[in-house]
Amino acid sequence: MSLWLDLLGTEVRFVETKTYGRIRIAEAGKGNPETIIFQHGLNGHLEAYAKNIIPLSKDFHVIAFDYVGHGLSSKPVIQYTPMLLAAQLGELMDALGIEKAHLSGESLGGWVSGHFAATNPNRVGRLMLNTAGGIPIMTEKGRQDLQTFIGLNRRNIDNTPTYESVQARMHWLMHPDNRHLVDEELVDLRLSVYLRPESRAVLPKLNEIVERHDDYLIPLEKLPSGTLFLWTHDNPIHDTESVKAAHAKVPGSTLYFMKGKAAHWPQYEAIDEFNDLATRFFKTGKVD
Numbered sequence: 371m372s373l374w375l376d377l378l379g380t381e382v383r384f385v386e387t388k389t390y391g392r393i394r395i396a397e398a399g400k401g402n403p404e405t406i407i408f409q410h411g412l413n414g415h416l417e418a419y420a421k422n423i424i425p426l427s428k429d430f431h432v433i434a435f436d437y438v439g440h441g442l443s444s445k446p447v448i449q450y451t452p453m454l455l456a457a458q459l460g461e462l463m464d465a466l467g468i469e470k471a472h473l474s475g476e477s478l479g480g481w482v483s484g485h486f487a488a489t490n491p492n493r494v495g496r497l498m499l500n501t502a503g504g505i506p507i508m509t510e511k512g513r514q515d516l517q518t519f520i521g522l523n524r525r526n527i528d529n530t531p532t533y534e535s536v537q538a539r540m541h542w543l544m545h546p547d548n549r550h551l552v553d554e555e556l557v558d559l560r561l562s563v564y565l566r567p568e569s570r571a572v573l574p575k576l577n578e579i580v581e582r583h584d585d586y587l588i589p590l591e592k593l594p595s596g597t598l599f600l601w602t603h604d605n606p607i608h609d610t611e612s613v614k615a616a617h618a619k620v621p622g623s624t625l626y627f628m629k630g631k632a633a634h635w636p637q638y639e640a641i642d643e644f645n646d647l648a649t650r651f652f653k654t655g656k657v658d
Contacts, residue, residue, distance in 0.1 A: 372555060382397075390438040391446065394436045398423050398431075400431055404471075406432050408434040412576060412580060417559060421638055422434075422648070445568040452588075453586070470492070475500060475502065477501055477634060484504055488588065496596060496652055497596070503608065504587055505608055531564040536561045540552045595620075596623070599625045
Protein backbone atom coordinates (compact mmCIF):
# COMPACT_ATOMS: atom_id res chain seq x y z
CA MET A 371 0.00 0.00 0.00
CA SER A 372 1.24 3.50 -0.80
CA LEU A 373 2.21 5.81 2.06
CA TRP A 374 -0.33 8.26 0.67
CA LEU A 375 -3.10 5.71 1.19
CA ASP A 376 -1.81 4.94 4.69
CA LEU A 377 -1.98 8.66 5.52
CA LEU A 378 -5.34 9.28 3.84
CA GLY A 379 -7.43 11.26 6.32
CA THR A 380 -4.52 12.99 8.03
CA GLU A 381 -3.92 16.72 7.86
CA VAL A 382 -0.33 17.43 6.82
CA ARG A 383 0.79 21.00 7.43
CA PHE A 384 3.55 23.23 8.79
CA VAL A 385 3.55 24.78 12.25
CA GLU A 386 5.70 27.77 13.17
CA THR A 387 7.65 27.45 16.42
CA LYS A 388 9.23 30.23 18.45
CA THR A 389 12.87 29.17 18.10
CA TYR A 390 13.08 26.30 15.62
CA GLY A 391 11.22 27.56 12.56
CA ARG A 392 8.69 25.58 10.53
CA ILE A 393 7.91 22.06 11.67
CA ARG A 394 5.99 19.65 9.42
CA ILE A 395 3.29 17.64 11.18
CA ALA A 396 0.70 15.00 10.29
CA GLU A 397 -2.41 15.06 12.46
CA ALA A 398 -5.61 13.06 12.83
CA GLY A 399 -8.30 12.53 15.46
CA LYS A 400 -8.78 16.19 16.39
CA GLY A 401 -11.40 16.47 19.09
CA ASN A 402 -10.39 13.33 20.94
CA PRO A 403 -9.52 14.28 24.51
CA GLU A 404 -6.07 12.63 24.76
CA THR A 405 -3.12 13.30 22.48
CA ILE A 406 -0.35 10.93 21.37
CA ILE A 407 2.77 12.43 19.81
CA PHE A 408 4.87 10.03 17.72
CA GLN A 409 8.57 10.79 17.16
CA HIS A 410 10.83 9.31 14.48
CA GLY A 411 14.47 8.25 14.52
CA LEU A 412 17.74 9.88 13.44
CA ASN A 413 17.71 11.18 9.82
CA GLY A 414 14.07 10.08 9.65
CA HIS A 415 10.71 11.72 9.07
CA LEU A 416 7.08 11.43 10.14
CA GLU A 417 6.28 8.74 7.55
CA ALA A 418 7.86 6.28 9.99
CA TYR A 419 4.39 6.34 11.58
CA ALA A 420 2.34 6.17 8.38
CA LYS A 421 0.86 2.83 9.50
CA ASN A 422 -0.19 4.05 12.94
CA ILE A 423 -1.64 7.55 12.78
CA ILE A 424 -5.06 6.76 11.31
CA PRO A 425 -5.65 3.50 13.26
CA LEU A 426 -4.92 5.19 16.60
CA SER A 427 -6.89 8.32 15.68
CA LYS A 428 -10.11 6.38 16.33
CA ASP A 429 -9.42 6.84 20.03
CA PHE A 430 -6.80 9.59 20.26
CA HIS A 431 -5.72 12.90 18.83
CA VAL A 432 -2.55 11.73 17.04
CA ILE A 433 0.40 13.79 15.81
CA ALA A 434 3.63 12.78 14.12
CA PHE A 435 6.18 15.36 13.04
CA ASP A 436 9.60 15.95 11.51
CA TYR A 437 12.17 17.09 14.04
CA VAL A 438 13.99 20.31 13.27
CA GLY A 439 16.89 19.33 11.01
CA HIS A 440 14.91 16.40 9.61
CA GLY A 441 12.37 15.63 6.89
CA LEU A 442 10.81 18.82 5.54
CA SER A 443 11.15 20.85 8.74
CA SER A 444 13.55 23.80 9.05
CA LYS A 445 17.24 22.86 8.95
CA PRO A 446 19.47 25.34 10.76
CA VAL A 447 23.11 24.26 10.81
CA ILE A 448 23.60 24.11 14.58
CA GLN A 449 24.77 21.60 17.17
CA TYR A 450 22.01 19.03 17.58
CA THR A 451 21.45 17.11 20.79
CA PRO A 452 18.54 15.09 22.19
CA MET A 453 18.03 17.88 24.72
CA LEU A 454 17.68 20.49 21.97
CA LEU A 455 15.12 18.30 20.21
CA ALA A 456 13.26 17.90 23.52
CA ALA A 457 13.08 21.70 23.75
CA GLN A 458 11.74 21.76 20.19
CA LEU A 459 9.06 19.24 21.17
CA GLY A 460 7.97 21.56 23.97
CA GLU A 461 7.74 24.52 21.60
CA LEU A 462 5.70 22.47 19.13
CA MET A 463 3.28 21.49 21.89
CA ASP A 464 3.00 25.16 22.85
CA ALA A 465 2.33 26.18 19.25
CA LEU A 466 -0.43 23.55 19.01
CA GLY A 467 -1.95 24.49 22.36
CA ILE A 468 -1.21 21.06 23.87
CA GLU A 469 -0.39 21.20 27.55
CA LYS A 470 0.02 17.45 28.08
CA ALA A 471 0.44 14.46 25.77
CA HIS A 472 1.32 10.79 25.69
CA LEU A 473 4.71 10.24 24.01
CA SER A 474 5.90 7.40 21.82
CA GLY A 475 9.27 7.59 20.11
CA GLU A 476 11.42 5.08 18.27
CA SER A 477 15.22 5.25 18.31
CA LEU A 478 16.11 8.98 18.52
CA GLY A 479 12.42 9.65 19.15
CA GLY A 480 12.49 7.55 22.31
CA TRP A 481 15.75 9.16 23.35
CA VAL A 482 14.22 12.63 23.03
CA SER A 483 10.98 11.53 24.70
CA GLY A 484 12.98 10.28 27.69
CA HIS A 485 14.77 13.59 28.10
CA PHE A 486 11.51 15.52 27.72
CA ALA A 487 9.72 13.36 30.30
CA ALA A 488 12.62 13.72 32.75
CA THR A 489 12.54 17.52 32.59
CA ASN A 490 8.80 18.11 31.96
CA PRO A 491 6.98 15.42 33.94
CA ASN A 492 3.83 17.53 34.22
CA ARG A 493 3.51 17.63 30.41
CA VAL A 494 3.70 13.86 29.81
CA GLY A 495 0.84 11.40 30.21
CA ARG A 496 2.10 7.90 29.43
CA LEU A 497 5.58 7.28 28.06
CA MET A 498 6.45 4.58 25.51
CA LEU A 499 10.14 4.17 24.69
CA ASN A 500 10.12 2.22 21.43
CA THR A 501 13.58 0.73 20.68
CA ALA A 502 14.93 3.96 22.13
CA GLY A 503 18.46 5.27 21.88
CA GLY A 504 20.19 6.94 24.79
CA ILE A 505 20.32 4.01 27.20
CA PRO A 506 23.66 2.47 28.22
CA ILE A 507 24.99 -0.05 25.69
CA MET A 508 25.82 -3.18 27.66
CA THR A 509 27.40 -5.53 25.11
CA GLU A 510 30.30 -5.56 22.68
CA LYS A 511 27.88 -6.47 19.88
CA GLY A 512 25.90 -3.34 20.71
CA ARG A 513 29.05 -1.23 20.42
CA GLN A 514 29.85 -2.83 17.08
CA ASP A 515 26.27 -2.17 15.90
CA LEU A 516 26.71 1.49 16.82
CA GLN A 517 29.85 1.76 14.68
CA THR A 518 28.04 0.05 11.79
CA PHE A 519 25.21 2.54 12.11
CA ILE A 520 27.59 5.51 12.14
CA GLY A 521 29.27 4.09 9.03
CA LEU A 522 25.96 3.70 7.18
CA ASN A 523 25.14 7.32 7.97
CA ARG A 524 28.61 8.36 6.80
CA ARG A 525 27.94 6.84 3.37
CA ASN A 526 25.23 9.47 2.94
CA ILE A 527 27.30 12.29 4.44
CA ASP A 528 30.76 11.89 2.91
CA ASN A 529 29.33 11.07 -0.53
CA THR A 530 26.28 12.13 -2.48
CA PRO A 531 23.45 9.86 -1.32
CA THR A 532 22.31 7.23 -3.82
CA TYR A 533 19.37 4.84 -3.97
CA GLU A 534 21.71 2.03 -2.87
CA SER A 535 23.22 3.93 0.09
CA VAL A 536 19.80 4.98 1.38
CA GLN A 537 18.41 1.48 0.88
CA ALA A 538 21.30 0.01 2.90
CA ARG A 539 20.65 2.55 5.67
CA MET A 540 16.96 1.59 5.76
CA HIS A 541 17.56 -2.16 5.55
CA TRP A 542 19.48 -1.74 8.81
CA LEU A 543 16.18 -0.80 10.47
CA MET A 544 14.42 -4.01 9.56
CA HIS A 545 14.38 -7.65 10.58
CA PRO A 546 15.93 -9.64 7.68
CA ASP A 547 12.51 -11.12 6.88
CA ASN A 548 11.01 -7.62 6.58
CA ARG A 549 13.42 -5.97 4.18
CA HIS A 550 10.80 -6.15 1.44
CA LEU A 551 9.06 -3.35 3.35
CA VAL A 552 11.87 -1.04 2.24
CA ASP A 553 10.20 -0.55 -1.11
CA GLU A 554 10.91 1.91 -3.91
CA GLU A 555 8.51 4.53 -2.55
CA LEU A 556 10.08 4.53 0.92
CA VAL A 557 13.64 4.70 -0.41
CA ASP A 558 12.84 7.41 -2.96
CA LEU A 559 11.11 9.46 -0.27
CA ARG A 560 14.14 9.42 2.00
CA LEU A 561 16.58 9.90 -0.87
CA SER A 562 14.69 13.00 -2.01
CA VAL A 563 14.99 14.42 1.50
CA TYR A 564 18.70 13.63 1.76
CA LEU A 565 19.48 15.21 -1.63
CA ARG A 566 18.08 18.60 -0.68
CA PRO A 567 20.94 21.10 -0.24
CA GLU A 568 19.76 22.06 3.24
CA SER A 569 19.75 18.37 4.24
CA ARG A 570 23.26 17.86 2.91
CA ALA A 571 24.41 20.76 5.07
CA VAL A 572 22.84 19.45 8.28
CA LEU A 573 23.42 15.67 8.02
CA PRO A 574 26.95 15.83 9.50
CA LYS A 575 25.57 17.70 12.52
CA LEU A 576 22.89 15.07 13.05
CA ASN A 577 25.38 12.21 12.92
CA GLU A 578 27.28 13.84 15.81
CA ILE A 579 24.36 12.87 18.06
CA VAL A 580 25.16 9.16 17.76
CA GLU A 581 28.90 9.75 17.62
CA ARG A 582 28.54 11.29 21.10
CA HIS A 583 25.91 8.80 22.27
CA ASP A 584 27.24 8.33 25.80
CA ASP A 585 27.35 12.09 26.44
CA TYR A 586 23.57 12.36 26.11
CA LEU A 587 22.19 9.36 28.03
CA ILE A 588 18.61 9.51 29.28
CA PRO A 589 18.48 10.14 33.06
CA LEU A 590 16.66 6.87 33.70
CA GLU A 591 16.22 7.61 37.41
CA LYS A 592 13.97 10.55 36.48
CA LEU A 593 11.59 8.64 34.20
CA PRO A 594 8.02 8.20 35.44
CA SER A 595 6.71 5.02 36.96
CA GLY A 596 4.67 3.23 34.32
CA THR A 597 7.15 3.90 31.51
CA LEU A 598 6.91 1.22 28.82
CA PHE A 599 10.06 -0.12 27.17
CA LEU A 600 8.69 -1.56 23.92
CA TRP A 601 11.46 -3.64 22.39
CA THR A 602 12.35 -6.42 19.98
CA HIS A 603 14.73 -9.34 20.40
CA ASP A 604 16.50 -8.27 17.19
CA ASN A 605 16.97 -4.58 17.98
CA PRO A 606 20.46 -3.39 16.99
CA ILE A 607 22.77 -1.38 19.32
CA HIS A 608 20.48 -1.40 22.37
CA ASP A 609 19.97 -5.14 22.57
CA THR A 610 18.16 -7.39 25.03
CA GLU A 611 20.76 -7.05 27.78
CA SER A 612 20.83 -3.27 27.42
CA VAL A 613 17.08 -2.79 27.71
CA LYS A 614 16.79 -5.19 30.65
CA ALA A 615 19.41 -3.15 32.50
CA ALA A 616 17.61 0.12 31.69
CA HIS A 617 14.22 -1.29 32.70
CA ALA A 618 15.68 -2.32 36.08
CA LYS A 619 16.63 1.32 36.75
CA VAL A 620 13.08 2.66 36.31
CA PRO A 621 10.86 1.54 39.20
CA GLY A 622 7.36 0.63 38.09
CA SER A 623 8.32 0.38 34.41
CA THR A 624 7.23 -2.38 32.04
CA LEU A 625 9.32 -4.23 29.47
CA TYR A 626 7.49 -5.75 26.50
CA PHE A 627 9.15 -7.67 23.66
CA MET A 628 7.26 -7.73 20.36
CA LYS A 629 6.02 -11.18 19.42
CA GLY A 630 6.01 -10.51 15.68
CA LYS A 631 9.20 -10.34 13.63
CA ALA A 632 10.69 -6.88 14.02
CA ALA A 633 14.04 -5.18 14.57
CA HIS A 634 14.29 -1.38 14.95
CA TRP A 635 10.94 -0.28 13.43
CA PRO A 636 8.29 -2.40 15.16
CA GLN A 637 5.59 0.18 14.44
CA TYR A 638 6.20 -0.45 10.72
CA GLU A 639 7.19 -4.13 10.79
CA ALA A 640 4.50 -5.59 13.10
CA ILE A 641 1.74 -3.08 12.49
CA ASP A 642 -1.32 -4.75 14.00
CA GLU A 643 0.51 -5.86 17.13
CA PHE A 644 1.97 -2.38 17.63
CA ASN A 645 -1.33 -0.56 17.06
CA ASP A 646 -3.26 -2.89 19.38
CA LEU A 647 -0.62 -2.64 22.07
CA ALA A 648 -0.34 1.16 21.77
CA THR A 649 -4.11 1.57 22.03
CA ARG A 650 -4.18 -0.60 25.14
CA PHE A 651 -1.20 1.07 26.77
CA PHE A 652 -2.27 4.65 26.15
CA LYS A 653 -5.83 3.90 27.33
CA THR A 654 -4.98 1.92 30.46
CA GLY A 655 -1.25 2.03 31.14
CA LYS A 656 -1.15 -1.75 30.68
CA VAL A 657 0.00 -4.00 27.86
CA ASP A 658 -1.95 -7.18 28.75
